[in-house]
Amino acid sequence: MGLTGAGLTGAGLAGAGLAGARRPSAGSRPVLLAVAHGSRSAAGVAANRALLHRVRALRPDLDVRCCFLDLARPALPEALAALDGRAAVLVPLLLGGGYHLRADLPGALAAAGLTRLPLARALGPHPLLAAALADRLAATGRPAGAGPVVLAAAGSSDPAANADTARTAELLADRLGDGSPVVPAYLSAARPTPREAVAALHAAGHRHVAVATHLLAPGFFADRAAATGARWTSAPLGTHEALARLVALRHDEARVASLAAAR
Structure with missing residues (x-):
């Protein structure tokens, strides 16, 4: 994309x-x-x-x-x-x-x-950020409409920060444009975690789940985002x-x- x-x-x-x-x-x-x-x-x-x-x-x-x-x-x-x-x-x-x-x-x-x-x-939130997330997700080989997406963000104890993540999830769903739901999840300080969100989607009957890594760079959180059991996990946003x-x-x-x- x-x-x-x-x-x-x-x-x-x-x-x-x-x-x-x-x-x-x-x-x-x-x-x-x-x-x-x-x-x-x-x-x-x-x-x-x-x-x-x-x-x-x-x-x-x-x-x-x-x-x-x-x-x-x-x-x-x-x-x-x-x-x-x-x-x-x-x-x-x-x-x-x-x-x-x-x-x-x-x-x-x-x-x-x-x-x-x-x-x-x-x-964020901003459509340009959603565009970058969608491109990183497409680079994993995930086909359009393949199933739900979990947006893996760092997370915060501040509700306003987590609300920004939820808004970015909405913008990413709009950007994907294939009817796939995008579920916000948090790697610290809030729930669900990405692993919990992926497990809940699997339990609901979704065989193919993707994780969109809502992080700038590699590191501890990116490693955790890659360990959820999702079929596809995008790279950090990087450059x-x-x-x-x-x-x-x-x-x-x-x-x-x-x-x-x-x-």
């Missing part, structure tokens, strides 16, 4: 056609500071950096930087200090809302004296083109909102 019709146009992506343009000097470009969870998995950290490499290729008008909330460097406070007064937008590499977005990130901005620095929304475009879009939305508020 390709990206046609995935919603890739719009004012927020006005810079997407700049990939072949001359790159402005580093000091003149605004900063897109992406902040990821961080991981003990070297492959997981590398996947976040690879995604941002793709964003750089898409948007040479931006100085795209990476930092982490935990377990990897540079840490968010270091990256904020390194801005040194540059115009910037903080873009969370988070697939839904929750405590990080509501408390941790605003708290870090306040501690750095940067309360006016724009903070973008979480990446999917739609995801790179979504990172750029969230930057643009926050930047536009900040400029409008300053008028």
